[in-house]
Amino acid sequence: MKKRIFSGAQPTGQLHIGNYLGALKNWVALQDEYEAFYCIVNLHAITLPQDPKTLRQKTLDLARIYLAAGVDPQRSTIFIQSDVPEHTELAWVLSCIARMGELERMTQFKDKGKGNAERAGVGLFTYPILMASDILLYQTDLVPVGQDQKQHLELSRDLAERFNRGYGDTFTVPEPYIPKAGASIKSLQDPEKKMSKSDDNANGSIFLLDDPDTVTKKIKRAVTDSGTTIEFDESRPAINNLLTIFQLLTGKSADECTEHFRGKGYGDFKSELAEATVEFLRPFQDRVREFDDEALIGILHPGAEKARTIASDTLGSVYKSMGL
Ligand code: TYM
Numbered sequence: 001m002k003k004r005i006f007s008g009a010q011p012t013g014q015l016h017i018g019n020y021l022g023a024l025k026n027w028v029a030l031q032d033e034y035e036a037f038y039c040i041v042n043l044h045a046i047t048l049p050q051d052p053k054t055l056r057q058k059t060l061d062l063a064r065i066y067l068a069a070g071v072d073p074q075r076s077t078i079f080i081q082s083d084v085p086e087h088t089e090l091a092w093v094l095s096c097i098a099r100m101g102e103l104e105r106m107t108q109f110k111d112k113g114k115g116n117a118e119r120a121g122v123g124l125f126t127y128p129i130l131m132a133s134d135i136l137l138y139q140t141d142l143v144p145v146g147q148d149q150k151q152h153l154e155l156s157r158d159l160a161e162r163f164n165r166g167y168g169d170t171f172t173v174p175e176p177y178i179p180k181a182g183a184s185i186k187s188l189q190d191p192e193k194k195m196s197k198s199d200d201n202a203n204g205s206i207f208l209l210d211d212p213d214t215v216t217k218k219i220k221r222a223v224t225d226s227g228t229t230i231e232f233d234e235s236r237p238a239i240n241n242l243l244t245i246f247q248l249l250t251g252k253s254a255d256e257c258t259e260h261f262r263g264k265g266y267g268d269f270k271s272e273l274a275e276a277t278v279e280f281l282r283p284f285q286d287r288v289r290e291f292d293d294e295a296l297i298g299i300l301h302p303g304a305e306k307a308r309t310i311a312s313d314t315l316g317s318v319y320k321s322m323g324l
Pocket of ligand 1: 134
């Protein structure tokens with residue numbers, strides 16, 4: 001039997017090259033070796049206010065992006081989180097074994113709640129429990145995510161282990177899959193900050209649906225560090241970040257990149273990076289346009305049905321072992 005992977009992304013904001021390089025690219029690479037479930041986590045999206053019409057649209061748009069990135073519905077199951085009610089049912093059970101203290105330590109809550117716990121939504125606080133539920137329902141072995149989700153993954157593992165200790169072996173304890181290169185792509189405007197969907201400064205992110213002119217302008221405006229050489233250097237986060245993007249988009253090794261840019265300066269480098277990005281995005285964007293709503297429904301409905309068969313099995317064992 002193949003081992004199983006589960007991952008997801010929120011249908012909020014616009015997906016950027018960080019989401020692709022940190023997560024989606026690996027989803028595609030892993031789908032042969034693993035039985036894969038890729039979810040559009042719309043219930044996570046409502047932890048912050050969303051316009052209903054926009055959310056519905058973005059949910060379908062995100063399915064298009066999964067498909068255009070190369071997630072193959074013949075091999076992987078793609079579905080919408082709210083189509084599988086077991087996610088919220090298991091989340092309730094897990095919230096009864098999770099501890100306030102461990103949720104209070106989640107850095108993403110502190111960031112997104114802007115440090116104001118009094119005003120922050122309860123859903124934003126309990127969000128990592130819903131995420132654990134997503135993962136544990138599918139008896140997931142591996143979860144491909146970017147670095148920013150590592151802490152949530154650790155909580156998922158802790159909850160699985162605690163449940164197994166208390167009620168008998170029920171859940172597979174998932175391992176994170178965090179790529180060596182690309183796990184935390186940084187903002188083009190501030191290499192100390194991760195590239196983020198919710199960044200107010202759109203110049204910091206290359207969005208997957210940006211047109212060639214916009215991409216080229218953003219790359220030309222990207223901040224650089226002191227120093228003129230184009231090479232990987234831990235002490236120069238800006239060039240490190242830009243070179244990582246180049247490396248992952250072109251498939252070259254780190255050494256090949258360094259060799260390629262030896263003796264060249266920022267002008268040449270930025271032109272080549274812009275070209276590589278545009279060349280990657282062009283066919284990707286063509287594929288995004290290929291899927292109409294009807295085609296998507298034809299993928300998402302059977303996806304949810306397949307997901308439910310597994311999710312309801314797991315939930316059934318959970319209820320049984322708890323005496324529910
Ligand atoms: P989300 O929607 O914020 O991001 C989707 C994926 O993109 C990764 N990512 C990045 N990778 C590299 N560099 C960046 N700058 C960058 N920004 C984002 C994220 O790590 C993620 O893998 N909570 C999750 C969604 C979720 C989930 C799950 C994931 C809900 N349930 C279960 C895995 C398993 C989130 O908000 O991702």
